[in-house]
Amino acid sequence: MEFRKHSISLLPLLLLLGFNFFSSGKGDGKNSIVFTTLGRSRYNFDIYTLPISHPPANQEELQITDGQSVNFNGFFPTSNPQTIVYVSEINGSSNIYLDSFSLTSSRRRSSLQITDRVPLLTGQEGGVSMKDKPSIFGDHLIYVSTHEKSDSPRTSWAAVYRTHLKTGETRRLTPPGLADFSPAVSPSGEWTAVASDGETGWTGEIQDLKTHLYIFKTLDGSHRVKIVELGGWPSWADDSTLYFHRQSDDGWWSVYRAILLRERGKLVRVTVERVTPPGLHAFTPAASPSHGGFIAVATRRPTSEFRHIELFDLARNLFVEITRLISPHTHHYNPFISPDNTLIGYHKCRGNYKTSLFLENLQTQFPNISLFRVDGSFPSFSPDGTRIAYVGLPGLYVVNRDGTGKRQLLTGNAFSTAWDWKRKDVIYTSYGPDFASETTKVDIISIDLKQEETKLLTIGGENNAFPSPSPDGKWVVFRSGRSGHKNLYVMDAVDGERSYIRRLTMGPWTDTMCNWSPDGEWIAFASDRENPGGGSFVIYLIHPDGSGLKKVIHSGEGGRTNHPCFSPDSKSVVFTSDYAAVSAEPISNPHHYQPYGDIFVARSDGSNIRRLTHNSYEDGTPTWGPIFMEPSDVVQRSNPDGSQCGFDDCHWLSQPIDEVLRNAMCGR
Secondary structure, three states: OEOOOOOOOOEOOOEOOOOOOOOOOOOOOOEEEEEEEOOHHHOOEEEEEEEOOOOOOOOOOEEOOOOOOOEEEEEOOOOOOOEEEEEEOOOOOOEEEEEEOOOOOOOOOOOOOOOOOEEOOOOOOOOOOOEEEEEEEOOEEEEEEOOOOOOOOOOOOOEEEEEEOOOOOEEEOOOOOOOEEEEEEOOOOOEEEEEEOOOOOOOOOHHHOOOEEEEEEOOOOOOOEEEEOOOEEEEEEEOOEEEEEEEOOOOOEEEEEEEEEEEOOEEEEEEEEEOOOOOOEEEEEEEOOOOOOEEEEEEEOOOOOOOEEEEEEOOOOEEEEOOOOOOOOOOEEEEEEOOOOOEEEEEEEOOOOOEEEOEEEEOOOOOOEEEEEEOOEEEEEOOOOOEEEEEOOOOEEEEEOOOOOOEEEEOOOEEEEEEOOOOOOEEEEEEOOOOOOOOOEOEEEEEEOOOOEEEEOOOOOEOOEEEEEOOOOOEEEEEEOOOOOOEEEEEEOOOEEEEEEEEOOOOOOOEEEEEEOOOOOOEEEEEOOOOOOOOOEEEEEEOOOOOOOEEEEOOOOOOEEEEEEEOOOOOEEEEEEOOOOOOOOHHHOOOOOOOOEEEEEEEOOOOOOEEOOOOOOEEEEEEEEOOOOOHHHOOEEEOOOOOOOOOOOOHHHHOOHHHHHHHHHHOO
16 A cells, blocks of 8 residues: 655655555544553663673663653664664653763763654654654665554554655555564565465454564565464564574574575575573564674573573574663663674663652543543543542552642552542542452442542442442442352442342353443443353443443454443443554563553444554553643652652563473463
8 A cells, every 4th residue: 555645855864754544534423431440550661882802891771762751663774873763751641752872981870861753653643653663775764654544443553654755655564454563674675574464464452463474675565475373573683694593392482594595686595593592481573684693682591580681602502691781670662783793772761860750641542532541440520520530459549630739548458449429529449459359358438538438339249340330329230249140230320239239140250340321321341251251352232221232342362452431422432442453572671560551532332443543552441531641731749759660561471381281282
């Protein structure tokens, strides 16, 4: 697919102005959606560099991005060793930038003294998408974008594009119906290698994404051919040699080398050999572009809880540690090497930031929807939109909608929040362990903020959760495991089940995450009734009297569509889903606890599904408030400890190898 060309001038540092990925869209009302990204507030990435030396004794990392937002996945262009192309979320959505940086003689760790931050993709009307893994050859930018919707649910939107930086002419290089990740351009620029889901797609958990290596002509995507079965994150050493990672049969992630033999311009054979030995995980390789005799890799050693960057000497089959010697207790991601083999780059959490945003504004192509990420979980708006309740897992809190006036209501583990429509100072929540069995003691309580009173509404504690009050203030729908299965019930809003309770749904499955529509007509909920216990969830609607049950939103076989919440006018619903599948190779990111999910909106009947967030994080628990919040409405708050960076690396890298092998055999 080729897009229309734009006539623009080439500014210094290859400034690209203007490319329209989207037409503008309309929201369903001028209001706000707030959602959670699990763990996102615990890392703000920046790109760092170190000189390549053996070993890097007495060196200090140089921070070469500006210490704002999330800056990651860098690339050194060949034209100037002191420029960097990278991804940043500085303006509320993913974009690609080019910066210059200076190398100080002291090698002191510091922010840039000179930062130009030129956006390479700007002026895109409605062009909100994930843009990732950039590289430049000549006047061409190669990158991943998620701006084009896939034809099928639970199919990734990630595709590789080429943009000519002088003209803005952009071409999709990935064929329709396929998803490509992690592009790498060969030294000559003739070929691009990608990790692709090919014909297999994605059907499981995050770590179950299976990719294969393909190559194609960089200019137009032609001559596409699979070169390696099972592999990812390609990196070229020359036009006939590339390195990649895969999980080996012995359970260890390892780096491999593929040598391409061509005769008369045609590929006739590919030879694959393992490069890094067992005994440690090695992945996301970066080949030396000038035949330096080494590759850079990220590693997870059994003796460390952290991911580190190491060099692997190809001649001596020897690892040389780099980052552990300097910052041993920080994760380091996705190395890349300068064209002259003098610098190694990577990104890590910078820490030591004294202020943070309680609400982070994100761009969206829908002008009547204001979108914010909250530093908490299970947010909900008060009926007038002036306050937000949320949980901290543990703890229950209330703040003003601008993030001020934080008040803690509970210290223990609360799970989900909802405001009473009539008693405007009353909040409902469930109190007890989360993600627990049907018999775990979890009860629903109401909290009166004005009277400072807490009332127990359920009896027995058979995992009662996800309360949602009716708009007339009389009833609360909730999920309970009291029958041995998690189904929906309705009870009295003031006195709880002691006064009144009735069962709304019944069956040997899980009905959960319920939300009562503001007009009182419907209750939306997520259910696995199509495959009980299988982990797949579908959104259903049911009338409060138990009639009219209908399935409205499904992301496909095995998919998850969760946490529905109605718009203020009840005509639409916001939810989280893996409808757009996976947007990046999972191992290149921190750990995300569920299959990738983005925030979507749709009509209440399930039609007109539209994607709001584009990233590789885990977005969830959205709420839809009645007022339109401007970014200027949100204040910064202090971060007393000055450091966070408490996120996890991919959990499956810590799994014992014998367990990995057992799981692999069971899956065959």
